[in-house]
Amino acid sequence: MKPLHADICRYEMDFTAPVTVRGVLLARRQGLLLRLKSEGVTAYGEVAPLIGLHTESLDEALQALATFIPELSRLDWNASDGRQRLLDEAALPPSVTTGIEMALINLEATERSSLPSFTDEFPPASKIPVNALLAGDPQAVLNRAAKRYAEGFRAFKLKVRKGELDGAVACIRALHEAFGDKAELRLDANQSLEFDEAVAFGKALPPGCVAYIEEPLTDAALISDFHAATGLPSALDESLWQRPELLDEIGPDPLGALVLKPNCIGGIAKSLDLAAKAHRMGLQAVYSSAFESSVSLGLYALMAAVSSPAPAASGLDTASFLARDLTATPFATPDGFADPAAAWRDSLRVRPDMIETVKSWSL
Known part of the structure; x- marks a missing residue:
């Protein structure tokens, strides 16, 4: 109708x-x-x-x-x-x-x-993992990581800011010592670092402690050079809508993931197309929220559930930063996982x- x-x-x-x-x-x-x-x-x-x-x-x-x-x-x-x-x-x-x-x-x-x-979907996963978003000063980051790990989360995302790289390195070392290979650590620099400081930062990290870093550079065209210098995989986020041609120019080798924000990419179908492309390229498709309500998170969880035979941990922990939500039953990840079918049904009840x-x- x-x-x-x-x-x-x-x-x-x-x-x-x-x-x-x-x-x-x-x-x-x-x-x-x-x-x-x-x-x-x-x-x-x-x-x-x-x-x-x-x-x-x-x-x-x-x-x-x-x-x-x-x-x-x-x-x-x-x-x-x-x-x-x-x-x-x-x-x-x-x-x-x-x-x-x-x-x-x-x-x-x-x-x-x-x-x-959705077109060309995989059989929907009954559960999808979610990465815990870490924020605040180093002690707050470590405290939140410990709490979320105890709850069942096995993937963390940490923001890295220009001018605060020494503190970030110390924090990453502490997280690595606390969790080792028991949890995946992802970084996000939001296109804030010049090439030389990004390389110095990457070389200062313990080997193998980071799964990837989202948008490390002010010029994403240099991501291949960054990978050659550090061995650290990157993930494309903002570049997917700012300079979409870069994905094919860079190719899969220097990358670990595509981070998909539907309300930045420009829709559900376009995001699913990029998720299918990520799968063909051997990359993770990581759905991510721009601090939207559970109305969006329910559908994003369902998209993640059908975009891969083994969905990557999605960036949908943003609901935990909202004091109140729009739905009667807010998006939940009680054990580090979300039930996508239940989350979608809950997203309808505003x-x-x-x-x-x-x-x-x-x-």
């Missing part, structure tokens, strides 16, 4: 503690939900550009979404081919495309009373007290 009614809703959620995104300190997460209704069925999609990461602001996303919604009346049937054509023609900001596509996928699946289905309707349409 096709959507018959649409609403745009706003939300605001506090973080448990301020979060730094590319030098911007954020106390709360703000975003939009697109609510679609057909006969007796309601579904949501999240439009959530993140300050410091996305080029579109929340107000720009709202304007783009409001301008597009009347186009939904052109859908004869809510199926993958039709909605993809509609979205491709619209040339929307990536966070907006993702939210619209999410809402339409969720609406289709809810109408069928089934899980969403708390009305957490959202405010700002615009409505009959389609």
